[in-house]
Amino acid sequence: MAQMKLAGDTYEVDENGFMQETDRWTEDVARAYAARENVNELTDEHWTAVNYLRNYYLENGICPMIRRLIKETGFNLSKLYQLFPEGPAQSACKWAGVPKPTGCV
Amino acid sequence: MSVALIILTYFAYVFIVVMYSVKLIKIARMPVHLRWELYPIASETESKYGSSYYGDVEQWKKNRRKTVLKGIFYLLKENFWFGEYFRRNRWYWLVLLPWHIGFILIIAFHILCFFGAIVIIAGVPVSAQSTFILGRTFYYLILLTGVISFISGAFGSIGLLIKRLIDKDLRAFATPQNYFNYLFTLAVFASGLYAWHFVDPTLSGYREFWKGLVTLSPVPIDSATATHIILFALFLIYLPFTRSLHYITKFFAYLWVRWDDKPNLKGSKIERNVKEWLNKPVSWSAEHIKADGKKSWVDLTTEKKSDEKEA
Amino acid sequence: MKKRLKLTDIAKGGDAPLTEINLDELTPLPPPYDKVEEQPEFKRLTEEQKERLVCNLDGVVSYAALPKPKNKEEEKKYVEQFVSGLKKLLSKENNWTFLQPLLLSLDYCARCQTCNEACPIYLASGKNELYRPTYRSEIFRRLVNKYARPGGKFKAKLNREDIELNWTTITRFYELSYRCNLCRRCAQICPLGVDNALIAREIRKLFSQELGWAPKELHEKGTVLQLEVGSPTGLRPNVAMDNLEFLDEEFSEALGIEIKTPWDKKGADVLLIHSAGDIISFPEGPISFSVLCNAAGINWTLSSEVGGYDGVNYGVFYDDFQLAKVATRHAQIAQELGVKKIVMGECGHQHKAFMTVADRILTGELNIPRESVMTFLEDIVFSGKIKFDPSKNNFPVTLHDPCNIVRNLGIVEPQRRILRYLCPQFREMTPHGIDNYCCGGGGGLSVMSDVNFTDWKAHVAGRLKLKQVIDAFADHPDPEVKKYLCAPCLNCKLQFRDIFDYYKVKERSGIIFGGLGELAVNAMVDIKKPLIKWEEE
Incomplete structure (x- = not known):
């Protein structure tokens, strides 16, 4: 299993850098991920999306549909790409500390 | 010679x-x-x-x-x-x-x-x-x-x-x-x-x-x-x-x-043959198969609740 | 000039890759994608990854969890397991499911090499020796003959077919079995009926059923998760229903038409099984069928049983037992609902797995009639119950043929009759129908994305398809002309998403992709606003 140093701690991640131990996530982890993608400050808008994703995942065991994310956060897709350079699935989910979506999604 | x-x-x-x-x-x-x-x-x-x-609607009726x-x-x-x-x-x-x-x-x-x-x-x-x-x-x-x-x-x-x-x-x-x-x-x-x-x-x-x-x-x-x-x-x-x-x-x-596209119809010879082989024991070793050399294909692939167990 | 790769090389060179992929060696793409320096980079492994992972085939890793033996004994154990797997593949009890086809493909190949020219991966790679369909098959044939048949070792020496079985051979061979889309173009072209794709699948089976090695997206997070939770996506029954309820509302508003998706209706005529991935990633698809079925007055339902709302069956790609378990589950759900028939969603491998491959696993009452969504939709479109206005679809449309629906199932014309009726600017790509090229995601590859595997899919496996799609719209290269690629299969759509994303096809060529149902709904007179859109609102 690959490992990654984030915010001073070492975490187990998959080969694409997604956290494998969701419960060890902290806000600093999100900031550290963002910094790796050259986003050095997380705004309220970032947190709205990250928190929504994370809570939805914890409740439902899966990331929300993009459509839902758009509706709940009020950000459209291009806005989401502005906030998260690699997009909602590759960046936002990663920063929120949930595993990479797999299985025909 | x-x-x-x-x-x-x-x-x-x-x-x-x-x-x-x-x-x-x-x-x-x-x-x-x-x-x-x-x-x-x-x-x-x-x-x-x-x-x-299969290009026909409800082909099994034809x-x-x-x-x-x-x-x-x-x-x-x-x-x-x-x-x-x-x-x-x-x-x-x-x-x-x-x-x-x-x-x-x-x-x-x-x-x-x-x-x-x-x-x-x-x-x-x-x-x-x-x-x-x-x-x-x-x-x-x-x-x-x-x-x-x-x-x-x-x-x-x-x-x-x-x-x-x-x-x-x-x-x-x-x-x-x-x-x-x-x-x-x-x-x-x-x-x-x-x-x-x-x-x-x-x-x-x-x-x-x-x-x-x-x-x-x-x-x-x-x-x-x-x-x-x-x-x-x-x-x-x-x-x-x-x-x-x-x-x-x-x-x-x-x-x-x-070219073998024969369907498996109920009561057909194919079905009888299939049932015979489904009841043969399996010995593959991977964990997820759970074979022990005695359990058959049916045992290993059908869930308990099914009444098809005897199939 | 590179050194020519020999069959025996598979066992040599330890941890070093046999070949590497260079973008300038791949088959050229049409403009504006032709400049190598503008193509997206091929992600190489880091030194740390090279150290940690098994990466000895082509610089691409599809399964990071492949174990490395700690010592000689462990290596020997793996070799022994592999040999015992070979023997089980040849045994009636353990492999009755494919024994006859396997032996006919193993023992009677004439080594004429005719099939190579049919392989989209081999062609796209610039004819890299490693990706010849016969390279994999011939090595397997020699291993079977040497290690699983009497007198094999002596005969192998005598006939100079001696391939050594060691850790390197086994791991490379594992990876190589996932460099095939199982599209079966090579099998279709073989004058003797030899099937290299079948051999690739048997190799995968050996690894899965004997050593427990399979891509995590197919096994651990695939069939295992599906049987446990309900779907490889992790979508649970309540979440699936909740999502569709949300989509019903969303699209009722977006289209200006009342949409209600029925669940768990006992005694319905039709059980429709979508792929859960469609619900999550391409919701226009499932919604289209809700609209169409309701408008045509069909007595239909979805199922919220565990597994009943996701028709995928990855077992067809790598494991007969997982295949049988998933298919049996689907059949049991339909049996309990008491439906007259099960209709496959727009998913190619679901069609093949459930309609044909599993046909001889489902016995007695479990063998419920199963129908393709293509004929089902054709029946709806031409029933006269829905009014269509084809001018609503007046944009260039081409059709991608999913291998599993066309070459592997023979359903060619229904989807075309629909398109010719509803899409005034429909055009075929070349080649098409049963001669089509795979999207590059076939054989389970489209859901695999470990390490740098997606790069390989986008650059190599999907290359000829991308070329075909661009060529099909050559009369309208301008991105301002909005074009639609109809790909009625979830796995194909996922692969297109990766390719389109890598090459920025929407931005540079104005092409989007989606299913067939969407085109039907988009042409309906009763919808107030179009379903198919190129720009986000």
């Missing part, structure tokens, strides 16, 4: 028939398998664009239109023309076809020799001067099949040898046996060609030999013809140790796998 030739020839024929039969029966008796068909299926009525009965003969004819035609090679791999076809025509005709030649011998024994002389049409027909048929086979087969053997040596894709996958096969078949065809051209232009030696073979009375035979007869017998004995059976197994590969 000629006694030995008779024994060798009989042995060769019996040997190849037995060996081929054993192999074919073994393949034919294999268990029913899951469907793995591939389109186009020649026997489907709309096969020109590859359609199957009578299936299907004729196996269409597929068999297609395969037979392929065995004499190699059209798929002609379309897709033409240089290879150019040497492959003559090689196989050599085999087909050499077998036809021997069958004709056999019947020619019977005709002779029945009192009809087989020669160009024969007063009987039957005699003349056999004479020319034997001569033609024999000579064309020798020429065509020799050409194909040399051609395939060269093709496999100079084409680097083919060479990368070739084994010593491939080259041996080409040289061996070249020897068989070339020896026939030599005997015909230099020793026996009417092929009378074969007719005499076959007469002797049928009546079990050895006749003297020239050494060139004898060489060819020995080589051909050895060739027959060697064939079962090659992949030569593909000429027949191809029919199985098409009819029983690639």
Whole structure:
């Protein structure tokens, strides 16, 4: 299993850098991920999306549909790409500390 | 010498028939398998664009239109023309076809020799001067099949040898046996060609030999013809140790796998066979299968709540 | 000039890759994608990854969890397991399911190499020796002959077919079995009926059923998750229903038409099984069928049983037992609902797995009639119950043929009759129908994305498809002309998403992709606003 140093701690991640131990996530982890993608400050808008994703995942065991994310956060897709350079699935989910979506999604 | 030739020839024929039969029966008796068909299926009525009965709404309510003969004819035609090679791999076809025509005709030649011998024994002389049409027909048929086979087969053997040596894709996958096969078949065809051209232009030696073979009375035979007869017998004995059976197994590969779209209907023979094999024990080792050498396919793939457990 | 790869090389060279992929060696793409320097980079492994992972085939890793033996004994154990797997593949009890097809493909190949020219991966790679369909098959054939048949070792030496079985051979061979889309173009072209894709699948089976090695997206997070939770996506029954309820509302508003998706209706005529991935990633698809079925007055339902709302069956790619378990589950759900027929969603491998491959696993009452969504939709479109206005679809449309629906199932014309009726600018790509090229995601590859595997799918496996799609719209290269690629299969759509994303196809060529149902709904007179959109609102 690959490992990654984030915010001073070492975490187990998959080969694409997604956290494998969701419960060890902290806000600093999100900031550290963002910094790796050259986003050095997380705004309220970032947190709205990250928190929504994370809570939805914890409740439902899966990331929300993009459509839902758009509706709940009020950000459209291009806005989401502005906030998260690699997009909602590759960046936002990663920063929120949930595993990479797999299985025909 | 000629006694030995008779024994060798009989042995060769019996040997190849037995060996081929054993192999074919073994393949034919294999268990029913899951469907793995591939389109186009020649026997489907709309096969020109590859359609199957699944293109019809609620196809299970309709009578299936299907004729196996269409597929068999297609395969037979392929065995004499190699059209798929002609379309897709033409240089290879150019040497492959003559090689196989050599085999087909050499077998036809021997069958004709056999019947020619019977005709002779029945009192009809087989020669160009024969007063009987039957005699003349056999004479020319034997001569033609024999000579064309020798020429065509020799050409194909040399051609395939060269093709496999100079084409680097083919060479990368070739084994010593491939080259041996080409040289061996070249020897068989070339020896026939030599005997015909230099020793026996009417092929009378074969007719005499076959007469002797049928009546079990050895006749003297020239050494060139004898060489060819020995080589051909050895060739027959060697064939079962090659992949030569593909000429027949191809029919199985098409009819029983690639074109096998028979549905598993309730109460059908397929269903009975499937049930038999579903109840065989499994011994795969991976953890998720949970096999212990006793549990069957049904046990391992059906969940407890199902009432189909007994299936 | 590179050194030519030999069959025996598979066992040599330890941890070093056999070949590497260079973009300038791949088959060229049409403009504007032709400049190598503008193509997206091929992600190479880091030194740390090279150290940690098994990466000895082509610089691409599809399964990071492939174990490395700690010592000689462990290596020997793996080799022994592999040999025992070979023997089980040849045994009737353990492999009755495919024994006859396997042996006919193993024993009667003439090594004529005709099939290579049919392989989209081999062609796209610039004819890299490693990706020849026959390279994999011939090695397997020689291993079977040497290690699983009497007198094999002697014969292998005699005939110089001697391939050594060691750790390197096994791991490379594992990876190589996932460099095939199982599209079966090579099998279709073989004059002797030999099937290299079948051989690739048997190799995968050996690894999965004997050693427990399979891509995590197919097994652990695939079939295992599906049987446990309900779907490889992790979508649970309540979440699936909740999502669709949300989508019903969303699209009722977006289209100006009332949409209600029925669930768990006992005694319905039709059980429709979508792929859960469609619900999540391409919701226009499932919604289209809700609209169409309701408008046509069909008595239909979805199922919220575990597994009943996701029709995928990855077992068809790698494991007969997982295949049987998933298919049996689907059939049991339909049986309990008491439906007259099960209709496959727009998913190719679901079609093949459930309609044909599993046909001879489902016995008695479990063998419920199963129908393709293509004929089902054709019946709806031509029933006269829905009014269509084809001018609503007046944009260039081309059709991608999913291998599993067309070459493997023979369903060619229904989807075309629909398109010719509803899309005035429909055009075929070349080649199409049963001769089509795979999207590059076939054989389970489209859901695999470990390490740098997606790069391989986008650059190599999907290359000819991308070329075909661009060529099909060559008369309208301008991105301002909005074009639609109809790909009625979830796995194909996922693959297109990766390719389109890598090459920015929407931005540079104005092409979007989606299913077939969407085109039907988009042409409906009754919808107030279009379903198919090129720009986000």
